[in-house]
Amino acid sequence: MWKNRWSNAKGLRQTKEYVNDIGDEWFKHLKELNRQNLRIVVGFITGHYGFKKHLHRLGLIDSPQCRFCEEEDEDVHHLIWRCPTFEQRRAHPIEKYQWFIRLSTHIGTLMNQQI
Numbered sequence: 001m002w003k004n005r006w007s008n009a010k011g012l013r014q015t016k017e018y019v020n021d022i023g024d025e026w027f028k029h030l031k032e033l034n035r036q037n038l039r040i041v042v043g044f045i046t047g048h049y050g051f052k053k054h055l056h057r058l059g060l061i062d063s064p065q066c067r068f069c070e071e072e073d074e075d076v077h078h079l080i081w082r083c084p085t086f087e088q089r090r091a092h093p094i095e096k097y098q099w100f101i102r103l104s105t106h107i108g109t110l111m112n113q114q115i
């Protein structure tokens, strides 16, 4: 049921960019998350998690620059793949769902602490 909702959700384009085979395996991992981490991971997958590039586009903040490195605009792509702040955490050779979940919950938690 919530798999259908997921498939129809906005941001599917971005989802597919990062997780190109959304299937049972992915949902198994999501079901194991607590509420807070689930919110973060879904936010990162869909691209809707208070990223500065988006907030800036809406006119809510002055700068789209990454709050961690201030080198590029802050969006999912930057935080997950490019931000030098998370270079070391990115390198762990673990299964891809776990990798995405751990990295996004780590970054999302840090973002929450700054608010």
Ligand SMILES: [Zn+2]
Binding pocket: 066, 067, 068, 069, 070, 071, 072, 078, 079, 082, 083, 084, 085
């Ligand atoms: Zn950065």
